[in-house]
Amino acid sequence: MALYRVKIFSLFERFWHWSQMLLIVVLLITGFGLHGFHGIFSFEQAVTLHTSAALALLVLWIFSVFWLFTTRTWRHFIPTVSGMWGVLRYYSFGIFKGERHPYRKAYWRKHNPLQALAYLMLKIVLFPAIWISGLAYLFYFAWRDLPRATEWLTGIAMVHTAAAFLILAFVFIHVYMLTTGHSFRDHLMPMISGFDEVDLSPEEEAYLRKDQPGDIR
Amino acid sequence: MRASIAILISLLALCFAAPVSAARDNWPTPPAAPVSPPQVSGPLQGGTADHAKFEELQGPFASGSEVTEACLGCHTEAGQHFMKNIHWTWSYVHPETGQQLGKRYLINNFCTNSRGNEGMCAQCHAGYGWKDESFDFTDETKIDCIVCHETTGTYYKTPNSEGHEACSVMFAGKPPIDLAAVARSVALPERANCGTCHFKGGGGDNVKHGDLSTALTEPPRTLDVHMGVDGLNFACTACHVTNRHVWAGSRYRIISKDTEGTGLPGQRTDVATCESCHGLSPHPVDSLASFKLNDHVQSIACQTCHIPEFARGGVATVVDWDWRTAGKTRDGEGYHEEGYIQGNGEHRYTYKSIKGNFTYDENVVPDYAWFDGQMIYTTIDTKFDPSAEVIEINGFTGSREDADSRIWPFKRMHTWQPYDKGNGTLVYTHLWGEDDAAYWGNYDMGESIAKGMADFGLDYSGEFGFIETLSWWPITHMVAPKEEALACGDCHAPEGSRLASVEGVYMPGRDHNPWLDIIGTLLVGGTLAGIIIHGLVRFFSPKGEHH
Numbered sequence: 001m002a003l004y005r006v007k008i009f010s011l012f013e014r015f016w017h018w019s020q021m022l023l024i025v026v027l028l029i030t031g032f033g034l035h036g037f038h039g040i041f042s043f044e045q046a047v048t049l050h051t052s053a054a055l056a057l058l059v060l061w062i063f064s065v066f067w068l069f070t071t072r073t074w075r076h077f078i079p080t081v082s083g084m085w086g087v088l089r090y091y092s093f094g095i096f097k098g099e100r101h102p103y104r105k106a107y108w109r110k111h112n113p114l115q116a117l118a119y120l121m122l123k124i125v126l127f128p129a130i131w132i133s134g135l136a137y138l139f140y141f142a143w144r145d146l147p148r149a150t151e152w153l154t155g156i157a158m159v160h161t162a163a164a165f166l167i168l169a170f171v172f173i174h175v176y177m178l179t180t181g182h183s184f185r186d187h188l189m190p191m192i193s194g195f196d197e198v199d200l201s202p203e204e205e206a207y208l209r210k211d212q213p214g215d216i217r
Numbered sequence: 218m219r220a221s222i223a224i225l226i227s228l229l230a231l232c233f234a235a236p237v238s239a240a241r242d243n244w245p246t247p248p249a250a251p252v253s254p255p256q257v258s259g260p261l262q263g264g265t266a267d268h269a270k271f272e273e274l275q276g277p278f279a280s281g282s283e284v285t286e287a288c289l290g291c292h293t294e295a296g297q298h299f300m301k302n303i304h305w306t307w308s309y310v311h312p313e314t315g316q317q318l319g320k321r322y323l324i325n326n327f328c329t330n331s332r333g334n335e336g337m338c339a340q341c342h343a344g345y346g347w348k349d350e351s352f353d354f355t356d357e358t359k360i361d362c363i364v365c366h367e368t369t370g371t372y373y374k375t376p377n378s379e380g381h382e383a384c385s386v387m388f389a390g391k392p393p394i395d396l397a398a399v400a401r402s403v404a405l406p407e408r409a410n411c412g413t414c415h416f417k418g419g420g421g422d423n424v425k426h427g428d429l430s431t432a433l434t435e436p437p438r439t440l441d442v443h444m445g446v447d448g449l450n451f452a453c454t455a456c457h458v459t460n461r462h463v464w465a466g467s468r469y470r471i472i473s474k475d476t477e478g479t480g481l482p483g484q485r486t487d488v489a490t491c492e493s494c495h496g497l498s499p500h501p502v503d504s505l506a507s508f509k510l511n512d513h514v515q516s517i518a519c520q521t522c523h524i525p526e527f528a529r530g531g532v533a534t535v536v537d538w539d540w541r542t543a544g545k546t547r548d549g550e551g552y553h554e555e556g557y558i559q560g561n562g563e564h565r566y567t568y569k570s571i572k573g574n575f576t577y578d579e580n581v582v583p584d585y586a587w588f589d590g591q592m593i594y595t596t597i598d599t600k601f602d603p604s605a606e607v608i609e610i611n612g613f614t615g616s617r618e619d620a621d622s623r624i625w626p627f628k629r630m631h632t633w634q635p636y637d638k639g640n641g642t643l644v645y646t647h648l649w650g651e652d653d654a655a656y657w658g659n660y661d662m663g664e665s666i667a668k669g670m671a672d673f674g675l676d677y678s679g680e681f682g683f684i685e686t687l688s689w690w691p692i693t694h695m696v697a698p699k700e701e702a703l704a705c706g707d708c709h710a711p712e713g714s715r716l717a718s719v720e721g722v723y724m725p726g727r728d729h730n731p732w733l734d735i736i737g738t739l740l741v742g743g744t745l746a747g748i749i750i751h752g753l754v755r756f757f758s759p760k761g762e763h764h
Contacts, residue, residue, distance in 0.1 A: 035734075036711035036726055043706035043726055048505045096758035137725075141512035150617055154723040158730055165737030169744040176748045180755075 004205060006198040007215035008110045009190055013073075016064050017191055023060070024167065026053040031164050054134055061127070076110055077120045084113040095180060104199040107208075122170060130163040249438060249447045258405035258452035259459060269401040276397025281345050282358045284400045289357060296357030298461040304343040305360065307331070309469045316594055318469050324597055324643045326610050326632035326686040327419035327538065328572070332597075333669050336378030337649035337657075341414035348377040363396075365410045366403040371395065374413075380649050381658025383551055384571070408444060409434050411453040420572070421565075423532045427581060427628035428694040432530030432561070440530040442698045456489045465489040471691060473518065473590035473615065474623050491519040506705070516722070518588075518623045520693050522703040526580045527628060527692045531561030537576035538632040541683045544660040545570055551660065571648070571657045573633075583626030583692050585716050587615035592689075595643060597675060603641035603682075610688040617721030624719055628690040635662055637670075639678020643686075645669035 009017070030050040033041050041049065068074040086102035091114075094102075103112035111119060133156045136143075140153055178187040190196035195217065200208070208216040268274055273287045289296050303309055308319035320338075324330050331338035339347035344359045346352065353359065363372055375388045412434055419425030423432075438445025443455070457464040466489030475492035477485060485493065492499070497514060500507040513522075528534040546552070551570030557577045558564055568574050592611040595601070601608060615622035637644050647669035648656045656665035663681060670677035708716045709726030716724065 034709075034726055035729060042704060043709045044506050044704060047509065047705065051505045096754050098759065141515055144515060145620065150722055154728075154730075157723055157725065157728075158733055161729070161733055162737065165733075165740055168741050172741070172744050172748060176752070179752070 001199045001201055002205070003104075003197045004200050005195045005217040006107065006200065006208065007194045007212075008105065008107075008196050008198060009194045010071075011194070012063075012067055014191055014194060016060060016067070019060055020057065020064075023053045023057040024171070026050075027057070028164065028168055028171070032168075035161060035164075051138060054131070054138075058131060061131070075108065077116055077123065079117050079120055080113050082113065084117075087112050087114045091180070101180075105196060106199050107201075107204045110196075110198070118170070122167075126163050126166055126170070129159055130167065133157075133160040133163065249445075250450075253446045254450050256405075256407045256450050256452040257455045258407065259454045261405070264404070268403045271401070274397065274400045274403075276400065278396035278400060281361055281363065281396065284396055285345075285358050285360050285362050287400065288362045288403075295362075295462065296360055298463070299343075299360050300354070300357065301461075302463045304365075306354065307342060309467075311469060313470075313591070314593065316596065317598075318594060318596075322596065323594060324610065324645070325419075325425075326630055326634055326688050327425055327535075328648065329540075329634055329643075330597075330645045330669070332645050333647050333672050334649040336380060337376045337384075339377050340374045341418075346377050363399050363403065364413060365406045367399045367410070368402045368404050368407060369399055370409060372399045376649070378649070379651055381651060381655050383658040384649070405452065406454055407452050415453075419535065421535075423528060424535045424575075425630075426690055426694075427534040427536075428524065428527040428690075428692045430528070430530065430532035430534070432532045433694065436530060439698060439701070440695060442696050444694075456494075458489065465493075468691075469592065471588075471590035471592070473588050473625060474515075474621050495519070516617075516623055518625045520691075520696070521583075521585060521624055521626050523696050523699070524583070524626055524692050524694075525697055525701060525703050525707075526582055527626075527695050528579045528581045529695055531559060531579075532563075533557065533559040533565060533577035533579045534581065534628065535575045536578045536581070536628070536630060537574075538572070538630070538634070539574040540632065540634045540662075541573065542568065543570065543573035544656075544662065546660060551658075570660065581628065582715070584629045584689075585624055585626055585719055586613075587617060587619070587622045587719065587721065588613055588625040588627075588691065589615035589619050589622040591615075595686075597643060597645060597673075599642065601641045603636075603638050605641070605684070607685045607687060608636075608643070610686050613689055624716065626692040628692055630688040630690065632686045632688075633683045634686055635666060635681050636684045637666070637678050637680070638682035639680045640676060642676075644677065644681065645673060645675065647672065 026049060030041060030046040030053070032038060033046045034043065034050060068077075083103060090099060090102050101112075105111075109116075136156045137153070137160055140149075143149060143152075146152075178184050200216075205216070271291075273290055274284075278284050278287075285296075299305055303319060306319065307321035308317070310317055320331050322332060328334075328338070335342070335352070336348040339352075343361050343364060344352075345361055346359060361374075364374065371392075372394055373391060375391070376385070379385055412429075412431060415426075415429050416422060416431045416433065417424070418429070423430030432440060433444055435446050436444050438448030443449050443451040449455075454464070457466045459465075472488065472490050475488065475490035476497070477488075478492050478497040479494060492514075498511045499514065499519065500510040502508050502511065545568075553566045553570065554568040555564040556567030557575075559577065560579055565577055566575065567577070592613050593609075594611050595608055615625075635644055635646060636642065644666045646656055646662070647654050647665045652668075653659055654661070654664045654668035656662060659665070663679075666681050667677060667679070703715065706726070708714050709724060711727060711729070714724070714727045716727065
């Protein structure tokens with residue numbers, strides 16, 4: 001095994017990440033504005049921006065789910081406990097002593113176990129919670145005549161708001177994590193250039209050199 | 218890469234294009250017309266007869282009834298049609314509650330009751346000579362055609378009985394009416410015709426309704442976008458469409474939620490709801506906001522957003538009336554005081570010996586509530602607990618759960634008025650008359666009630682007091698141009714929401730769960746604190762090997 005600079009984030013993944021980031025920032029700012037925490041936008045502007053961004057994000061997610069399953073990259077997000085303890089220990093203690101991060105990216109494992117679990121939870125818990133509640137919220141007037149609609153709306157609003165708080169907390173931790181280990185720039189660049197240092201087996205290296213020479217430097 | 222940039226840009230464009238297209242243009246608000254069009258009075262336009270040329274209308278006429286006979290000579294069925302409407306009967310039995318309603322019977326919290334005071338109040342009866350119970354409601358010649366149809370503006374009515382001289386002096390010295398000229402001027406009713414009575418309900422300009430005042434006689438479109446002389450110039454009957462002299466739109470049976478919308482030719486002409494012209498999706502779907510606004514039609518009456526304030530245009534409305542102070546005299550004479558200057562510069566009475574104290578308001582933000590169109594009246598027959606604090610003259614029902622209810626704007630009228638303290642009922646007061654019991658002239662409330670009740674065989678305990686009453690007036694006129702309609706944030710706001718008191722619905726922006734907000738804020742705050750602490754510990758920790 002040896003370290004190489006390998007393209008681990010394809011063009012689509014980078015586009016996905018950054019447009020998702022932009023949309024989530026718009027959604028968080030307008031959403032908390034709608035909730036009454038600030039008045040940067042008028043309610044009408046905030047609703048328009050929030051709804052537009054949400055619909056755009058849903059379209060993006062549809063593409064990303066299609067991408068994940070057709071490219072088999074969904075496997076990066078399979079949860080594993082292998083190596084989890086080391087990562088947890090590192091962030092709790094090792095990092096303060098200046099230890100090396102215990103995890104090495106592998107070609108079919110570009111996230112460390114903690115990352116993979118966090119992103120998986122985001123994908124299957126928080127994001128569905130917010131978009132399902134959000135769509136129900138948006139189309140309230142289509143079901144307002146059902147029994148107990150008001151109580152349902154109150155519950156839906158609470159789920160939506162709670163998920164928003166959790167996503168905001170995730171965003172803070174996610175950005176902070178970039179400052180750990182290597183430099184902030186070293187963490188950021190792979191999501192821009194696509195390339196990062198990856199532990200490759202000789203077979204993987206040989207495969208890339210022959211079939212995807214542009215993906216390895 | 219170029220493709221992805223294009224996608225990103227188009228996503229961004231989607232985010233920002235929508236608010237731009239939501240910018241308020243002038244559609245469908247009619248733009249200001251450079252030349253005032255003639256008043257639009259119902260669907261029929263361009264009549265084929267010039268009444269000024271009719272031999273029958275050349276006069277002379279000795280009385281209004283003679284004019285009516287001339288009218289009925291050609292309009293043979295008009296009399297029978299007319300005698301069925303409430304302008305004539307002043308009576309309405311509600312088909313659902315069975316309550317006997319109508320001006321003839323009801324008690325309000327202005328001048329309280331017309332019953333027994335017809336000599337004065339029936340000036341606004343579309344007939345001639347109703348001063349007491351002997352009036353013949355089957356006599357077609359007693360119909361007053363010209364009050365609604367004349368267009369000279371010189372016609373007026375005076376009380377049907379003399380009344381006490383303290384009051385009758387108000388009607389002295391008016392110029393004589395040229396009935397022949399008035400008769401030849403007849404046309405479809407204009408705002409001024411209806412306004413003769415409807416703008417002055419409750420005893421003065423805009424006293425009663427709040428959204429019907431003389432400001433609407435020649436209003437700018439900014440005051441009412443339909444009636445504006447520089448806009449559509451609608452007469453009342455453009456919306457209150459008439460079928461056999463029966464008008465669409467009723468205060469006794471209100472359509473709070475129209476689910477039918479517009480009619481094709483030949484279909485519904487019997488309604489005066491906003492939806493009957495504007496349809497059930499009134500906002501053009503050119504933005505996300507309009508899409509949401511069209512959804513709101515299910516919960517919010519059009520009037521709620523489109524009449525941001527009533528009693529606009531410089532004419533104030535009375536919002537509080539205190540009968541307790543009535544009856545004060547100076548040297549044995551009644552008097553009045555002016556204490557309010559309204560927007561158009563006119564002085565208004567704030568005290569009258571015959572009526573008590575008034576409080577005025579202008580540019581009033583309405584009260585808002587769920588309303589199903591059903592008013593439940595406290596009538597002369599209603600018994601209530603004599604120690605009750607507030608009586609609703611016309612309480613109403615409605616809720617979020619009710620399919621017919623929407624959130625409506627109301628004028629709230631508060632009054633202290635006399636009631637029967639012994640029996641727990643409202644009372645008929647005998648205000649107008651030539652006798653010694655008439656309050657207007659004699660200022661003895663006890664005697665006035667005793668006679669007012671006895672004349673109609675009603676039980677009176679002999680002991681009266683004053684009780685607080687409320688009446689609710691759904692607001693539906695003075696529709697502002699759309700640029701001045703409420704914005705989303707006027708209701709969807711944590712502080713100062715127009716709908717702050719409206720219950721039964723979760724409104725984003727207005728409502729939130731305080732616990733969730735506290736926990737969420739602690740979570741995010743705690744995350745940030747954790748990050749800072751983690752970062753600080755890292756910063757001050759001994760550096761190990763550098764990568």
